[in-house]
Amino acid sequence: MLKYITVAIILKLFSLNPSTKRAYRLIANNLGARSRTNKQLPPRYFNRANTLLDLNHRYGFLKQGDKILEVGTGWLHWEAIVIRLLFDVRSVLCDVWDNRQLIALKDYIAQLEGMLDKLSGDDTQLDRARRLIPEIKAVQSFDELYRLLDFTYVLDKSGELASFEQETFDFVVSSDVLEHVHKDSALSLVKGFANVLKPGGYSMHKIDMNDHLYYYSDTVSPKQYMHYSDRTWKRYFENDVQYINRIQLPEWRAMFHDAGLELVHEETRLEDLKGLELAPLYQDLLLNEQACSNVIFLYRKPL
Numbered sequence: 103m104l105k106y107i108t109v110a111i112i113l114k115l116f117s118l119n120p121s122t123k124r125a126y127r128l129i130a131n132n133l134g135a136r137s138r139t140n141k142q143l144p145p146r147y148f149n150r151a152n153t154l155l156d157l158n159h160r161y162g163f164l165k166q167g168d169k170i171l172e173v174g175t176g177w178l179h180w181e182a183i184v185i186r187l188l189f190d191v192r193s194v195l196c197d198v199w200d201n202r203q204l205i206a207l208k209d210y211i212a213q214l215e216g217m218l219d220k221l222s223g224d225d226t227q228l229d230r231a232r233r234l235i236p237e238i239k240a241v242q243s244f245d246e247l248y249r250l251l252d253f254t255y256v257l258d259k260s261g262e263l264a265s266f267e268q269e270t271f272d273f274v275v276s277s278d279v280l281e282h283v284h285k286d287s288a289l290s291l292v293k294g295f296a297n298v299l300k301p302g303g304y305s306m307h308k309i310d311m312n313d314h315l316y317y318y319s320d321t322v323s324p325k326q327y328m329h330y331s332d333r334t335w336k337r338y339f340e341n342d343v344q345y346i347n348r349i350q351l352p353e354w355r356a357m358f359h360d361a362g363l364e365l366v367h368e369e370t371r372l373e374d375l376k377g378l379e380l381a382p383l384y385q386d387l388l389l390n391e392q393a394c395s396n397v398i399f400l401y402r403k404p405l
């Protein structure tokens with residue numbers, strides 16, 4: 103618990119003003135790049151790739167020639183690159199700030215090369231990936247990477263896809279992003295997905311609903327934040343630099359529904375919350391909603 107509180111205080115201090123936030127981003131980007139270089143590709147990234155491809159086998163949402171939008175693409179462009187290795191698509195990659203890291207990205211893609219046999223693609227797709235990866239490893243800049251892969255990188259500070267044209271994308275994807283969107287903007291962003299999708303297009307989102315302070319201190323519950331009222335959370339634990347919105351499963355479902363999207367597939371991971379005393383705010387949730395730590399949603403915009 104001591105580590106949990108210490109990290110919360112440090113992150114709150116970094117959230118004090120625009121200068122401390124800038125300092126945080128600089129430090130986080132440098133430390134992140136260093137910690138990721140020459141490190142093993144975390145299995146969760148490989149699993150994410152296969153989850154996406156397996157769902158595509160089942161529902162057939164990706165086609166050659168499609169236009170893809172990856173929201174919150176981060177430092178690695180993971181989903182966009184995995185899709186592009188197997189499909190001939192054009193992609194737009196957007197984020198609210200620039201945290202790209204070319205060396206670490208190339209390092210992870212080089213490791214993926216050695217794991218292609220285990221990736222859920224057919225022979226033609228995997229041959230395509232085998233041809234493309236050496237070219238990715240050889241690029242010297244992001245511009246070169248984007249020319250090679252037909253990517254466009256967009257910084258959209260609005261965080262609500264306000265600058266994108268309506269009904270232009272066949273597939274919208276995000277991973278570990280929606281939990282970081284401010285509580286008051288979440289519905290606008292989900293409506294943004296619906297706006298930019300073509301009728302019949304699909305939207306796939308993985309949301310990590312764990313307490314992100316838990317990643318620094320695994321002696322607490324994975325959903326420790328559910329112990330706190332809004333007031334206590336805001337005052338002592340919430341911060342702007344690693345913000346999480348504490349939105350739960352039924353609220354996400356309601357937002358996608360309100361945005362006019364139809365649920366195609368939902369996959370949840372549950373945690374054992376044994377010993378965690380819940381704040382009244384969370385007591386009305388069903389048990390499997392309280393315990394849900396991760397969800398993968400696949401939605402479709404009606405024709």
Ligand SMILES: C[S@@+](CC[C@H](N)C(=O)[O-])C[C@H]1O[C@@H](n2cnc3c(N)ncnc32)[C@H](O)[C@@H]1O
Nearest residue numbers: 173174175176197198199261277278279282283
């Ligand atoms: C935990 S990182 C995940 C990055 C990447 N998807 C991955 O898994 O490697 C969250 C990312 O979401 C971005 N983000 C947060 N709010 C956003 C918004 N409203 N629109 C787009 N990106 C956002 C952050 O800047 C950050 O790059």
